[in-house]
Amino acid sequence: MTEFKDYDITSNTGFKTPVLFERFFIVNEKTEKSQFVDNISPYEPIIIGDATNYLFVKELFPSAIKYEGDSITILEESHNSSIIRVEAGRNWHNFVMQSLQLGLFNLENLALIPGTVGAAPVQNIGAYGREVSDSIKTVHCVSISTGEHIQLSAKECSFSYRQSIFKHQEFKNLLITHVDFELSKLENPIANYPDVAVYLEQQRNIHPSALDIAHAIISIRTNKLPDPSEIGNAGSFFKNPIIDITIYESLVSKYPSLPKYDIDDIHVKVPAGWLIDQSGFKGIRINGAGVHEKQALVLINADNAHGKDIYELALMIQHKVHALFGIMLEPEVNILL
Numbered sequence: 014m015t016e017f018k019d020y021d022i023t024s025n026t027g028f029k030t031p032v033l034f035e036r037f038f039i040v041n042e043k044t045e046k047s048q049f050v051d052n053i054s055p056y057e058p059i060i061i062g063d064a065t066n067y068l069f070v071k072e073l074f075p076s077a078i079k080y081e082g083d084s085i086t087i088l089e090e091s092h093n094s095s096i097i098r099v100e101a102g103r104n105w106h107n108f109v110m111q112s113l114q115l116g117l118f119n120l121e122n123l124a125l126i127p128g129t130v131g132a133a134p135v136q137n138i139g140a141y142g143r144e145v146s147d148s149i150k151t152v153h154c155v156s157i158s159t160g161e162h163i164q165l166s167a168k169e170c171s172f173s174y175r176q177s178i179f180k181h182q183e184f185k186n187l188l189i190t191h192v193d194f195e196l197s198k199l200e201n202p203i204a205n206y207p208d209v210a211v212y213l214e215q216q217r218n219i220h221p222s223a224l225d226i227a228h229a230i231i232s233i234r235t236n237k238l239p240d241p242s243e244i245g246n247a248g249s250f251f252k253n254p255i256i257d258i259t260i261y262e263s264l265v266s267k268y269p270s271l272p273k274y275d276i277d278d279i280h281v282k283v284p285a286g287w288l289i290d291q292s293g294f295k296g297i298r299i300n301g302a303g304v305h306e307k308q309a310l311v312l313i314n315a316d317n318a319h320g321k322d323i324y325e326l327a328l329m330i331q332h333k334v335h336a337l338f339g340i341m342l343e344p345e346v347n348i349l350l
């Protein structure tokens with residue numbers, strides 16, 4: 014275990030707004046139970062991966078903890094699949110590309126999502142038609158309060174859209190150390206997401222491999238989303254709201270171009286970016302905070318913004334979208350007030 018005092022992670026966060034921790038613990042596989050109980054748990058640290066999906070509204074926090082360690086081990090192999098154990102500190106995109114090199118498939122649509130393997134189950138990251146929960150078998154954690162090791166099956170993690178058990182208050186002391194993924198040895202590319210389909214058509218690629226899908230998505234994302242190392246951002250700021258179909262029908266009579274994705278017989282998902290764009294925020298700049306000009310769902314640190322500037326802009330967007338459409342946008346980003 015390493016403990017840093019007055020640890021500034023501003024430049025390592027997604028939004029690049031100022032943030033300092035009085036204590037910052039870095040732990041790994043060798044960290045002992047007694048160190049969790051005696052040295053770490055009294056400070057109730059916030060768990061952090063690469064902080065790409067946090068908005069720090071306050072600028073000073075008592076403590077945080079990060080797991081380091083990025084090994085990959087193949088645990089089991091069968092004819093059609095492998096179970097692979099990955100340590101939580103590994104860079105997510107690096108792992109996705111490595112899985113493809115190993116001839117293991119199903120994560121290709123999640124290429125280039127920033128952050129760590131440890132955060133992936135927490136957020137149930139998803140993109141271009143896939144969610145990570147479809148490939149997770151077991152999540153291994155350590156309780157920060159007791160130092161006990163705990164394993165949770167995918168079912169026990171209660172995954173849903175950008176949700177898992179790890180987001181509930183009573184599980185916030187579980188630090189993920191390893192994730193076991195079950196990946197297919199057979200390619201089963203999902204290429205019907207509109208942007209991906211258009212890209213592959215332009216490339217005249219009618220039988221894309223999993224690697225082709227990953228490369229298509231890397232190219233699409235690079236063109237569409239701001240790189241957090243150049244423009245501070247945390248990806249999609251709000252979740253795409255899931256609404257009752259009757260509400261959609263009454264809205265679409267007023268806004269005929271309102272898009273939808275079917276969820277089930279009574280629910281549809283509508284793009285939060287469209288709602289924000291229609292509310293007049295695309296490309297806006299207020300006190301250094303902004304809304305990206307190509308993708309209205311992405312809030313940015315346009316010019317030395319502080320966390321509170323981005324937070325205030327997010328509140329303005331929520332209020333306006335609610336006033337116009339009657340829909341309350343829910344943040345996807347973890348906001349620390």
Ligand SMILES: Cc1cc2nc3c(=O)[nH]c(=O)nc-3n(C[C@H](O)[C@H](O)[C@H](O)COP(=O)(O)OP(=O)(O)OC[C@H]3O[C@@H](n4cnc5c(N)ncnc54)[C@H](O)[C@@H]3O)c2cc1C
Nearest residue numbers: 060062063064065066127128129131132138139189247248
């Ligand atoms: C440009 C950009 C594009 C993005 N695109 C997508 C996208 O397409 N799809 C998508 O789903 N997300 C996307 N995101 C969001 C982000 O990449 C993911 O949420 C990612 O999983 C965050 O990883 P992180 O390591 O930075 O986690 P952090 O931001 O540090 O933490 C996120 C959450 O995970 C928890 N956490 C982190 N590590 C651990 C651990 N070891 N144990 C327990 N809890 C932990 C934290 O407590 C927090 O609740 C994007 C972000 C950016 C900046």
